[in-house]
Amino acid sequence: MANTRRAILNWCDETLQTALFKDYAPNGLQVEGRSDIRKIVTAVTASRAACDYAVSQQADMLLVHHGMFWKSEPLTITGWKKDRIATLLKHEINMAGYHLPLDAHPVLGNNAQLASRMGWTLDKQFGEQNLLNAGRLKTPKTLGELNAELHQKLGRVPVAVGEETRVIENIVWCTGGAQGFFQTAIDEGADVYITGEISEAQFHLANETGTAFISAGHHATERYGIQALGEAIQAQFGIETVFFDEQNPA
Numbered sequence: 608m609a610n611t612r613r614a615i616l617n618w619c620d621e622t623l624q625t626a627l628f629k630d631y632a633p634n635g636l637q638v639e640g641r642s643d644i645r646k647i648v649t650a651v652t653a654s655r656a657a658c659d660y661a662v663s664q665q666a667d668m669l670l671v672h673h674g675m676f677w678k679s680e681p682l683t684i685t686g687w688k689k690d691r692i693a694t695l696l697k698h699e700i701n702m703a704g705y706h707l708p709l710d711a712h713p714v715l716g717n718n719a720q721l722a723s724r725m726g727w728t729l730d731k732q733f734g735e736q737n738l739l740n741a742g743r744l745k746t747p748k749t750l751g752e753l754n755a756e757l758h759q760k761l762g763r764v765p766v767a768v769g770e771e772t773r774v775i776e777n778i779v780w781c782t783g784g785a786q787g788f789f790q791t792a793i794d795e796g797a798d799v800y801i802t803g804e805i806s807e808a809q810f811h812l813a814n815e816t817g818t819a820f821i822s823a824g825h826h827a828t829e830r831y832g833i834q835a836l837g838e839a840i841q842a843q844f845g846i847e848t849v850f851f852d853e854q855n856p857a
């Protein structure tokens with residue numbers, strides 16, 4: 608028996624507490640398809656490749672972390688955006704996105720899932736909408752060792768700024784493009800701040816404050832929340848979910 612889109616998305620909204628967040632993208636349904644759901648494809652981003660994969664899988668829903676409608680973007684449906692949406696509409700595939708609520712969820716979220724993959728202790732969530740996370744490595748490591756472990760587990764070469772031999776124990780992290788929160792991590796007294804991206808300014812702050820900085824990849828650090836959400840939906844509703852990964856170096 609098929610489940611309805613409404614039942615699944617209501618459950619997601621409740622589980623992820625979407626109403627509590629101020630986001631710059633709509634959370635939940637972004638493109639409407641058929642109402643009965645038998646198969647879901649999950650992906651980090653609703654890219655053209657992810658849309659095409661959902662078609663190839665005969666999925667009824669594409670469920671993502673990064674949807675297609677951001678406040679900073681033009682409102683028009685043209686060019687690449689038209690092509691993605693046309694593909695979804697033609698095949699009646701729903702597209703739903705969960706952004707900040709899926710970063711912050713204490714179990715399914717990107718931050719919590721990254722910590723569990725890396726074996727980090729999560730002591731507290733804090734800062735802007737509880738998006739920052741403070742915790743500890745189970746055993747102290749040098750910055751070089753931590754960097755190598757991130758490389759090995761996430762499959763992407765991180766960018767690290769700081770003394771390679773510096774011993775790391777207390778960490779602060781936020782997945783994705785959260786380099787702007789580096790000062791908050793410095794104020795927290797972290798040995799290192801780990802996020803997905805780096806901009807020019809963080810190199811200097813890391814050198815001048817002694818708090819190391821690791822950019823481990825936006826895509827690479829945000830692969831795990833949407834997979835955990837898909838697995839939770841599969842457990843709750845008995846719906847087949849398949850994760851689509853992309854080799855995104857950013």
Ligand SMILES: [Zn+2]
Binds near residue numbers: 673782783825
């Ligand atoms: Zn992101």
